[in-house]
Amino acid sequence: MPSCKISPPWSFLLSASKNSLQSYELSRLSHAANLRKDITALVDQWVEENSSAMLARWLIENRERDCSSSDRVCSDIPAEVAARTASDNFLSDFDPRRSPDHGRT
Numbered sequence: 001m002p003s004c005k006i007s008p009p010w011s012f013l014l015s016a017s018k019n020s021l022q023s024y025e026l027s028r029l030s031h032a033a034n035l036r037k038d039i040t041a042l043v044d045q046w047v048e049e050n051s052s053a054m055l056a057r058w059l060i061e062n063r064e065r066d067c068s069s070s071d072r073v074c075s076d077i078p079a080e081v082a083a084r085t086a087s088d089n090f091l092s093d094f095d096p097r098r099s100p101d102h103g104r105t
Helices: 010-015 018-076 086-090
Strands: none
Touching: 010 018
């Protein structure tokens, strides 16, 4: 974005009536508020884009680290442990043959 120096319209400001100055003030405040909204939206977008890029970088680095260490780790885990699923943790004591209501009371 090119920076342009904006100088106030001195001849108008020095010769304007009170009502004209108030109107000019309100128009400048409105313009400043619109710029603030635009800047806020741009900063939010910038933060979001940087966060996405940093997440991608973190995933790249962790996948590389996991791939290099997974051969060593996976060989130490017994096959029956590696084949377990997350539900095995929650349903480890569940036996459907135990009762017709499947353990619910």
